[in-house]
Amino acid sequence: MPIGPIKTAPGAVTTLLLFLWSASCLADELADESAVIESESESFRIEKVADGLEFPWAIAFLPDGDALVSERAAGRIIRLDLDSGVTSVPTGGPDDVFIKDNAGMLDVMLHPEYESNRLVYYCYTAGDDQLNTMVVERASFDDDRFTNRERIFTALPWYHNSIVYGCRLAFRDASLFVTMGDRWDLRHLSQSPGSHIGKVLRLNHDGSAPADNPWTNMPGAAPEVFSLGNRNPQGLVIHPTTGELWEHEHGPRGGDEINVIEAGRNYGWPVITYGKEYSGEPVGDGLTEKEGMEQPIHYYVPSIAPSDMFFYFGEAFPAWRGNLFIGALAGAHLNRLVVEGREVVHEERLLEDRGWRVRMVEQGPDDLIYLGVDTGGLYRLVPESEAP
Amino acid sequence: MPIGPIKTAPGAVTTLLLFLWSASCLADELADESAVIESESESFRIEKVADGLEFPWAIAFLPDGDALVSERAAGRIIRLDLDSGVTSVPTGGPDDVFIKDNAGMLDVMLHPEYESNRLVYYCYTAGDDQLNTMVVERASFDDDRFTNRERIFTALPWYHNSIVYGCRLAFRDASLFVTMGDRWDLRHLSQSPGSHIGKVLRLNHDGSAPADNPWTNMPGAAPEVFSLGNRNPQGLVIHPTTGELWEHEHGPRGGDEINVIEAGRNYGWPVITYGKEYSGEPVGDGLTEKEGMEQPIHYYVPSIAPSDMFFYFGEAFPAWRGNLFIGALAGAHLNRLVVEGREVVHEERLLEDRGWRVRMVEQGPDDLIYLGVDTGGLYRLVPESEAP
Numbered sequence: 001m002p003i004g005p006i007k008t009a010p011g012a013v014t015t016l017l018l019f020l021w022s023a024s025c026l027a028d029e030l031a032d033e034s035a036v037i038e039s040e041s042e043s044f045r046i047e048k049v050a051d052g053l054e055f056p057w058a059i060a061f062l063p064d065g066d067a068l069v070s071e072r073a074a075g076r077i078i079r080l081d082l083d084s085g086v087t088s089v090p091t092g093g094p095d096d097v098f099i100k101d102n103a104g105m106l107d108v109m110l111h112p113e114y115e116s117n118r119l120v121y122y123c124y125t126a127g128d129d130q131l132n133t134m135v136v137e138r139a140s141f142d143d144d145r146f147t148n149r150e151r152i153f154t155a156l157p158w159y160h161n162s163i164v165y166g167c168r169l170a171f172r173d174a175s176l177f178v179t180m181g182d183r184w185d186l187r188h189l190s191q192s193p194g195s196h197i198g199k200v201l202r203l204n205h206d207g208s209a210p211a212d213n214p215w216t217n218m219p220g221a222a223p224e225v226f227s228l229g230n231r232n233p234q235g236l237v238i239h240p241t242t243g244e245l246w247e248h249e250h251g252p253r254g255g256d257e258i259n260v261i262e263a264g265r266n267y268g269w270p271v272i273t274y275g276k277e278y279s280g281e282p283v284g285d286g287l288t289e290k291e292g293m294e295q296p297i298h299y300y301v302p303s304i305a306p307s308d309m310f311f312y313f314g315e316a317f318p319a320w321r322g323n324l325f326i327g328a329l330a331g332a333h334l335n336r337l338v339v340e341g342r343e344v345v346h347e348e349r350l351l352e353d354r355g356w357r358v359r360m361v362e363q364g365p366d367d368l369i370y371l372g373v374d375t376g377g378l379y380r381l382v383p384e385s386e387a388p
Numbered sequence: 389m390p391i392g393p394i395k396t397a398p399g400a401v402t403t404l405l406l407f408l409w410s411a412s413c414l415a416d417e418l419a420d421e422s423a424v425i426e427s428e429s430e431s432f433r434i435e436k437v438a439d440g441l442e443f444p445w446a447i448a449f450l451p452d453g454d455a456l457v458s459e460r461a462a463g464r465i466i467r468l469d470l471d472s473g474v475t476s477v478p479t480g481g482p483d484d485v486f487i488k489d490n491a492g493m494l495d496v497m498l499h500p501e502y503e504s505n506r507l508v509y510y511c512y513t514a515g516d517d518q519l520n521t522m523v524v525e526r527a528s529f530d531d532d533r534f535t536n537r538e539r540i541f542t543a544l545p546w547y548h549n550s551i552v553y554g555c556r557l558a559f560r561d562a563s564l565f566v567t568m569g570d571r572w573d574l575r576h577l578s579q580s581p582g583s584h585i586g587k588v589l590r591l592n593h594d595g596s597a598p599a600d601n602p603w604t605n606m607p608g609a610a611p612e613v614f615s616l617g618n619r620n621p622q623g624l625v626i627h628p629t630t631g632e633l634w635e636h637e638h639g640p641r642g643g644d645e646i647n648v649i650e651a652g653r654n655y656g657w658p659v660i661t662y663g664k665e666y667s668g669e670p671v672g673d674g675l676t677e678k679e680g681m682e683q684p685i686h687y688y689v690p691s692i693a694p695s696d697m698f699f700y701f702g703e704a705f706p707a708w709r710g711n712l713f714i715g716a717l718a719g720a721h722l723n724r725l726v727v728e729g730r731e732v733v734h735e736e737r738l739l740e741d742r743g744w745r746v747r748m749v750e751q752g753p754d755d756l757i758y759l760g761v762d763t764g765g766l767y768r769l770v771p772e773s774e775a776p
Binding site for chain 1: 520546548576577582
């Protein structure tokens, strides 16, 4: 997709020629706050909020103006001053985080009534190289301390590799939705409600299974299962106006999907997919559709490797209101989708020239758009009109 | 392997020419009780005990001279009069047996102290096409009734296909060993103690997990797991003199294994195997050995598809004392192995001309050898000297 030219200071041109420098250095230079980026419908600058973070994975904005940020590869949740970029490490967080490949500290969210109950929810990988899994905990957060840590959910079965955990959280009313990936090797379990592997799960806020979940009464079913056939869901959000549960998941080679998740539906992995094996071979019988299985509302071939998402409903970028923003890892950009109902009608790829593996995307309470990238930077998009 | 000529009555020669007849008819004729079979070291006749059974899978000899026989495809355990061949169906057995492909009523054993406690142990597949698994139960058996059915173990996770359940039982002292197959699709779980899939398990007689099992203290481990990497173990027996736990398991295409199972060991599937995928491709990286993984004490290439086994220690066939007998399904014979310590030093394939898929092999209290075959016949091998 076309994006507008980047207005750069002369020094930045020299920098661009030094393309053999590390992506990290290059990204730092490109984040020059004087550069205005003109995209299809909004012009903005990028401000660096912080850097040196260890694979920032999720952000939760605190009412006092700071934020909690999960650092996957540090296995911790830090507090970040969004003005100064200064970080601190609250005490009392998990001490059994398994960190390797995809594993580590993953999502973090405030409870919808955080202001009164001080509850923070987070998910991460617990265990070690011999056996590990994705767990969800909640804890009280106050005075820079986590207290009353409570493990409310453990995905079963535990397994010994270190990849494909899903692990995004979303609250809707009395429900807490949690995604769990297929652990790569265990793809076939995605089709069966007997485990948590390759699923979207629905819990009560205390981690118990709601009595009206779709497979609750089936002998052998994991009562938390809400939908089947979800490969590696790393994006999960409630649509702010419709209340729909939007999810995205990585395909294998091609076939990243966006789905609207409904109770008891089967989203097809690994029976149907628009992707192929990494070897180039078909997945299974090579089907893209099958009766009883849902079609995605959008898919990406080739893969962008999506991570995190949100619907923008702020005031800072009026032209983007209602758009769906998705981070792209392998795709290395910020994916903007114009959505009408459940249809994707337009796509724009922002920030394609930066080499940023965008892991975290969120709308801040200031209506700005926050991004975290694997090289450790945390940035916000600021409208051109708000130039300093 | 060579076997001796079959002495037949003239009529049987005609029968042999009618090889287009069904294997069942052919087998019936070959079971002519007047035919003496001369094998390498023993001569014997075959007596038909019963026929018309629905895939007899296991036999347990009752002290009163009858036997309990599990019929896989009927999903029940019947009582069989070994003299008359008359069967009856005890009341009170399981009513939730899932029957399809490999699934149904599988192993049945008397508790070692059956004469005083009347306990029968059995395992089968519970559930349905949407979700099913292997379960172990025990019940009191008296007056042709099962009472006090108690489900003491359920293999996790449940899954939706209908194949590869293992499901052989063996008692040793305070332990009840149980095998669980890899469900085909879930092979990778065999390498991980986080589930029961592809394992030999060790329970107490009440189904609880012994505190000294090898992975009991590992977070996320299934506490019943005794060994890893067992693909589809359908033979399990305690060596009558050494007390060793002997197991066999199906390989994929080739690579059926005999193992002596020890606590905490990894028998390699699907990382190492002497078999190949059914497509002919290597399994995984095509390894046959790897540090930290056990070599089988014997393997079959091509596969015989082993089912059930016992060590013969009776008086009726003195030349066979100490030999290991294994049923062969695809191999369609009775496999006799001469074993020295843990070494297989000689193999003989008995009854190769019958086309019998031998599913069940056991030494009877009369020291005769009992066989059950998939076409529904139950036979015993009688020494030539005991001709009627």
